[in-house]
Amino acid sequence: MFLTRNPIDLAALVVGARPKDGAVCLFVGVVRNESGGRETVAIEYEAYGPMAESEMTRIAAGVSNEWPGARLSVVHRIGRLGVGEASVAVLATAPHREEAFAACRAAIDRIKKTVPIWKKEIHSDGTSEWVDPTKTVNARV
Amino acid sequence: MRVRVLFFASFRDAAGRAEETRDLPVGSRLVDLWAALSRELPHFAKFAAAPPAAVNCEYVLLETPLAEGDEVAFLPPVAGG
Numbered sequence: 001m002f003l004t005r006n007p008i009d010l011a012a013l014v015v016g017a018r019p020k021d022g023a024v025c026l027f028v029g030v031v032r033n034e035s036g037g038r039e040t041v042a043i044e045y046e047a048y049g050p051m052a053e054s055e056m057t058r059i060a061a062g063v064s065n066e067w068p069g070a071r072l073s074v075v076h077r078i079g080r081l082g083v084g085e086a087s088v089a090v091l092a093t094a095p096h097r098e099e100a101f102a103a104c105r106a107a108i109d110r111i112k113k114t115v116p117i118w119k120k121e122i123h124s125d126g127t128s129e130w131v132d133p134t135k136t137v138n139a140r141v
Numbered sequence: 142m143r144v145r146v147l148f149f150a151s152f153r154d155a156a157g158r159a160e161e162t163r164d165l166p167v168g169s170r171l172v173d174l175w176a177a178l179s180r181e182l183p184h185f186a187k188f189a190a191a192p193p194a195a196v197n198c199e200y201v202l203l204e205t206p207l208a209e210g211d212e213v214a215f216l217p218p219v220a221g222g
Binding site: 115 | 147149150151154195198199200214216217218219220221222
């Protein structure tokens, strides 16, 4: 579970499946070109590095505990990302797909709630703002 | 006692700095530190209650007593992913 300033290597993540795994579920969050009706040209991600990594590790351990057999890998990118670039990747492997899907979903949901990472949306008109999910009208970020 | 205070994202913008070292009376709690910051920084005074906070990279309750050398961060709403 780590942060990186470089593009996330998805292929390297998927190679991590174990011989006993029959399912590999990969979630990738990418930068969208709009938010709340406003055009987004880039997002700047910032993290409280050591805490973000320990929190991601804690979440992965908790999820693996709840879905025994599932194993998680989490990578979050920080820095400035353009539209379409991957900001986060969550890989869950398990012997069967039910556990892999469930573990992957639980992990990304928890990561968004508690890992100390922030994002500033850069709009096409040059303005920017820190995203506050607690104030987002549709509560989907 | 002295603690290191970190500011991130919108809090860093509001504080005008990424970190500072602060002297506090022995026995101060997180919530006391927040009160001190709120008195000095108008942006922080707008909050009805102290935001989630971490001491030495772990979420802790606001009543938590601080200790010499602690690294403290009040966290704006997180938005990873």
